[in-house]
């Protein structure tokens with residue numbers, strides 16, 4: 001891509017984060033999600049791109065504001081993913097881990113995925129390709145421990161707090177590793193494992209489209225990912241086939257989800273999370289924490305942005 005779009009899309013995640021943070025804790029799940037989606041759309045639409053929206057989990061969901069299928073003012077053809085507000089229930093309930101994400105990539109390079117569950121294992125570049133999704137969690141945790149030269153007891157496994165993860169949680173407990181249980185926001189849990197700052201490995205079910213976003217981050221930061229779509233019935237398989245998926249046992253890895261290095265990702269924290277701090281309001285504005293990364297250069301920026309509402313009339 002001709003432009004470093006990372007610095008452009010971070011403005012959109014910042015605006016979505018500021019918008020959502022204003023509604024944090026008010027308890028209205030749909031409203032906060034819709035407002036964040038409107039805000040990110042407005043800013044992304046100012047970009048000089050002809051962006052094709054892919055992997056929006058809320059497409060066709062009734063009562064949810066719909067992002068347009070083409071984004072931008074026109075220009076370079078790109079793919080674009082926008083998760084205006086991940087963990088919207090957490091944000092509406094005033095809980096942790098709500099984050100805004102956007103990804104821009106060369107046209108046709110992002111795999112379109114069905115709106116189905118995906119089991120994922122994510123590790124950072126210091127761990128690399130030692131994991132195997134077909135092995136039990138304890139085996140993978142022990143491989144991570146060995147590679148990082150840590151005692152298993154000192155390995156931190158990030159898991160979403162869901163009832164269907166109880167077996168996983170028990171197995172990890174039995175092997176002695178530490179657990180970081182998060183209430184929502186699997187992407188931020190995966191990114192925590194990628195950077196290795198707050199977790200060493202992420203394991204568990206989430207949505208398939210989120211897998212592509214994690215893969216985009218991995219194209220920029222390194223790391224290793226394996227994901228398997230969970231099919232409950234033939235209808236799920238037909239849905240996957242519409243996205244060009246015909247191998248229903250396929251293990252998805254980075255190169256299956258993001259083709260090439262021409263990708264940029266931005267994220268801004270809304271509530272405090274595993275990966276980024278949430279929005280902090282001040283007497284005259286707010287401070288946001290974001291990260292921006294680009295696949296081609298692997299440059300990774302962490303930004304603290306000071307917003308002054310006197311000069312941002314929309315707030």
Ligand SMILES: O=P(O)(O)OC[C@H]1O[C@](O)(COP(=O)(O)O)[C@@H](O)[C@@H]1O
Nearest residue numbers: 086087088089184185186187206207
């Ligand atoms: O519990 P479920 O329905 O499998 O949902 C898992 C999903 O929930 C989340 O934690 C939060 O989802 P939302 O962004 O829709 O609020 C995602 O990160 C994750 O993919």
